[in-house]
Amino acid sequence: MASSDGETNKDHLRERLLWVLSAATFFIFFQAYMVAPLIPRLASVFGVSAQAVGLIVPAYMIPYGISTLFYGLLSDRLGRRPILLASLVAFVVLTALTASAQTASQLVAWRLVTGLGASGVVPLALALVGDLFPYEERGRPLGWLFGAMAGGMAFGSTVGVVLEPFVGWRVLFLGVAVMGGLVLVLLLPNASLLGSTANRSPLTVGDVLASYRSLLSTGPGLRTYGFVLVNALFHSGVFTWLGLYFARRYQLGEVGIGLALLGYGVPGFFLGPLIGRAADRWGRRWLIPAGLGIASASALLLVPEIPLLGAALAVTALSLGYDMTQPLLAGIVTKLGGKRGGQAMGLNVFMLFTGFGLGSYLFGEALRLGFPSALGLFGAVLLVAALLAVPLFASETTGRPMTAPVEPAKSG
Secondary structure, eight states, X not given: OHHHHHHHHHHHHHHHHHHHHHHXXXXXXXXXXXXXXXXXXXXXXXXXXXHHHTTHHHHHHHHXXXXXXXXXXXXXXXXXXXXXXXXXXXXXXXXXXXXXXXSHHHHHHHHHHHHHHHTTXXXXXXXXXXXXXXXXXXHHHHHHHHHHHHHHHHHHHHHHHHHHHHHOHHHHHHHHHHHHHHHHHHHGGGGGGGOOOOOOSOOOHHHHHHHHXXXXXXXXXXXXXXXXXXXXXXXXXXXXXXXXXXXXXXXXXXXXXXXXXXXXXXXXXXXXXXXHHHHHHHXXXXXXXXXXXXXXXXXXXXXXXXOHHHHHHHHHHHHHHHHTXXXXXXXXXXXXXXXXXXXXXXXXXXXXXXXXXXXXXXXXXXXXGOHHHHHHHHHHHHHHHHHHHHHHTTTOOSSOOOOOOOOOOOOO
């Protein structure tokens, strides 16, 4: 009986931690995605071009992605707890300091530094799911985390641009910092579940590189990380510039843009856990290609002139495509790392945010050809990826884990 009560208490604490980590993930993605729809407004405020202000997206995303390689590795060595808490503190402080920017260049610089400091929270939250939940049960908690990401995207892109005319962009950053501080306070009582020092054995640069080679040299690893990168590149490229798309094509102001983007993230916010449960029960074989296909079709629907309501619905479908792919790909990653789950998830988030940064930049360059050409190009590339995913993910028929890659031998 005592053992049963202990298990029940452990499950309760685990669920409570999942909710707090989901809240942290929500606010990190809220601030990451509230800036893209503000590009037209910030360009006017600072007196520069939209392309110049648009650099705030890759300036945050690319350093964020690169830093995750180190945070994941450090968490495997020093434990999840100190790295996650330090990164969350950095997120709170640097987000608040972003409000002090006086020029577009300063804003870009603060976004870069924030990307470097805040990038430990999400990958370590995902790695903790691998630590605390068996593989056949990870779909639901990963669904919650990615649902929080989707919710952050949806509310960040909508609430930020709607509130900005009333409170100003500086107050938006300060408000997010305050909410991040509250999440930090809620996390501290649950810090014991974050784990302690995981591995004190000697580790060389050769060991680190060998482990990354191991992750990328297997068929499942190369396939999964490759699709994470391509999918992120597509979604960030399209989403980053949707604010400008609605401003130019439908002559919408800030509030109108926010309402048009309201559907982005809603499917994941409400359906994320259900999609995760479906992956646990039936596998990822058809869900991933279907999600890629839905996202591709959504972008292609935006190419011709369609009614505003149709465009808003296409944005919602675009979000659903993301929710049916990225969380399921992360679930596969949790079984690839073996004893180095933090490193494996760090590589996943590196691919994810590097794709986010490159996607926003490449789509901005493609805009020189006009929105129809840029959307058509991105949509066509993802359609090819959807077709390739059918045979490549054919083995993902159930929620049962595959064999993790062999740990690389220690050098020396």
